[in-house]
Amino acid sequence: MSERTLVLIKPDGVRRGLIGEIISRIERKGLRIIALEMRQLERSLVEEHYAEHADKPFFGPLVDFMTSGPVVAMIVEGPQAISVFRTLAGATDPVKAAPGTIRGDLSTDFGTAAQQNLVHGSDSPESAARELKLFFPGFFPGG
Numbered sequence: 001m002s003e004r005t006l007v008l009i010k011p012d013g014v015r016r017g018l019i020g021e022i023i024s025r026i027e028r029k030g031l032r033i034i035a036l037e038m039r040q041l042e043r044s045l046v047e048e049h050y051a052e053h054a055d056k057p058f059f060g061p062l063v064d065f066m067t068s069g070p071v072v073a074m075i076v077e078g079p080q081a082i083s084v085f086r087t088l089a090g091a092t093d094p095v096k097a098a099p100g101t102i103r104g105d106l107s108t109d110f111g112t113a114a115q116q117n118l119v120h121g122s123d124s125p126e127s128a129a130r131e132l133k134l135f136f137p138g139f140f141p142g143g
């Protein structure tokens with residue numbers, strides 16, 4: 001079934017010049033980018049996006065990191081796009097992410113307060129719907 005997922009290239013990916021490499025992996029896998037925007041995120045948006053982690057010790061550092069520079073936000077579409085992108089991204093912790101994945105091949109973060117793991121991808125259809133509306137309100141007229 002065709003799905004849509006929110007993908008973010010986080011500030012570390014933009015700073016390191018990996019936008020093209022990451023987009024290329026998404027496209028080579030057969031997923032389609034149907035909206036794309038580079039932008040500096042407000043703290044309030046990041047806090048809402050990561051609300052499920054508000055009580056974790058890494059929450060403050062995570063918001064600091066996610067607002068430390070621009071991100072590239074994308075709507076990515078395709079069959080099982082949510083799981084397919086999560087598999088492409090690899091495990092959350094860059095130390096554990098397998099070779100062949102975006103995080104496993106490209107993240108050089110081996111232990112910071114907020115893991116700088118290059119990309120975000122929605123983790124379920126419910127998360128995708130919530131996150132896509134948060135980042136691309138204009139794409140969904142009528143809310």
Ligand code: DAT
Pocket residue numbers: 053058062091092112113114115116117119120121123
């Ligand atoms: P994911 O991004 O793989 O969905 P998540 O939702 O559990 O992972 O966490 C969101 C982000 O928070 C993650 O990309 C990096 C950061 N993070 C998660 N667990 C962490 C930890 N134990 N220490 C530092 N940062 C962490």
Ligand code: MG
Pocket residue numbers: 123
């Ligand atoms: Mg998550």
